[in-house]
Amino acid sequence: MKPSLVETLEPRLAPLDLDHRLLLVREFIPGRIVFTTSFGIEDQLIAHSIFTQGLDIDVATIDTGRLFPETYELWERTEARYARRIRAAYPQAAPLEALIEEQGINGFYKSIEARKACCHVRKVEPLSRLLAGVSAWVTGLRADQSDARGDVALIAFDAAHKLLKLNPLADYSRDAVVAAVEEFSVPINDLHAKGFLSIGCAPCTRAVLPGESERAGRWWWEEDNKKECGLHVGEDGVLRRGPPPHEARQ
Ligand code: SF4
Numbered sequence: 001m002k003p004s005l006v007e008t009l010e011p012r013l014a015p016l017d018l019d020h021r022l023l024l025v026r027e028f029i030p031g032r033i034v035f036t037t038s039f040g041i042e043d044q045l046i047a048h049s050i051f052t053q054g055l056d057i058d059v060a061t062i063d064t065g066r067l068f069p070e071t072y073e074l075w076e077r078t079e080a081r082y083a084r085r086i087r088a089a090y091p092q093a094a095p096l097e098a099l100i101e102e103q104g105i106n107g108f109y110k111s112i113e114a115r116k117a118c119c120h121v122r123k124v125e126p127l128s129r130l131l132a133g134v135s136a137w138v139t140g141l142r143a144d145q146s147d148a149r150g151d152v153a154l155i156a157f158d159a160a161h162k163l164l165k166l167n168p169l170a171d172y173s174r175d176a177v178v179a180a181v182e183e184f185s186v187p188i189n190d191l192h193a194k195g196f197l198s199i200g201c202a203p204c205t206r207a208v209l210p211g212e213s214e215r216a217g218r219w220w221w222e223e224d225n226k227k228e229c230g231l232h233v234g235e236d237g238v239l240r241r242g243p244p245p246h247e248a249r250q
Contacts, residue, residue: 005029005164006155013154013168018180019049021154021168022138026055029164031135033057036127036231037086039074040199041188042140042169042177048186051082057138060087060130064122065096066201070190077187089126096121106203112222115204122201127231128161136164142177143170145198145214174214 009028013021026033035050035057037043050057061075079086099121103110108118131137143152158165169177174197181188191199195207197214208217 006157009164010153010155013166014171018045018168018172019053021166022046022049022055022057023053025136025138025155025166025168026057029136032133033136033138034130034134035059035138036130037061037140038200039071039078039189040140041174041181041192042142042172044074044078044186044188045177045180045184046138046140046168047078047082047086048181048184051084052184058087059084060089062123062126062130063088063090064201065091066122066203068189068191068199068202068205071199074187074189081187087130089130091122091126095125108204109221115219115222123231131161131163134161134163136166137161138166138168140169141167142172142174144173 103114108115141152152167152170154170155166204219206217
């Protein structure tokens with residue numbers, strides 16, 4: 001997929017709402033498009049838009065094996081609500097067994113390297129299989145989720161995966177997402193009501209206090225600037241930057 005499409009599509013996407021952004025991308029970009037969900041509130045809104053519009057966009061998730069029971073329950077509830085199966089990718093058995101042999105079942109707490117090794121086996125490698133041969137990748141990233149995501153763009157070329165990456169909620173505020181979810185009665189994770197804003201693997205996620213950033217509950221024992229899991233970084237391990245996001249929607 002050509003990086004030049006970013007310049008073509010970005011100004012056309014910017015004035016649109018979520019539904020029309022996804023429609024435009026589906027009409028404009030040939031080949032397979034995959035949306036990866038971790039069942040967070042943004043992901044649920046995007047899934048709602050894809051399913052209710054009947055868009056030819058694959059909806060897929062990575063089951064790390066360490067998710068919250070509430071997340072599995074939401075997964076099932078979402079499939080029932082929209083009558084669509086959500087495809088799952090799993091860690092490969094041999095590397096996972098080797099990882100546990102080496103670092104133990106909760107070895108990711110021991111160091112950043114150990115945590116990244118776990119994220120690589122449980123998330124990054126399965127993601128690479130989900131994205132193989134794909135033209136465009138849709139995610140639920142928002143720019144105001146954390147400082148590290150401050151420059152997330154609506155659309156960018158992902159050099160690591162060699163595809164277009166669309167973040168159709170990049171310029172939405174959390175309040176705007178919550179309002180849309182309530183308006184359309186989109187199913188969301190019960191953990192949000194208990195102070196969990198960003199929800200990932202159970203042992204690596206905690207609730208946050210009022211005023212803390214949304215990502216503060218992820219890998220809370222690490223420094224802020226080292227907290228991305230490896231799914232949204234380039235080949236050099238650095239979070240990919242794009243053009244400044246548009247003003248946050250209220
Ligand atoms: S978030 Fe935690 S449990 Fe999940 S893959 Fe990363 S280190 Fe492993």
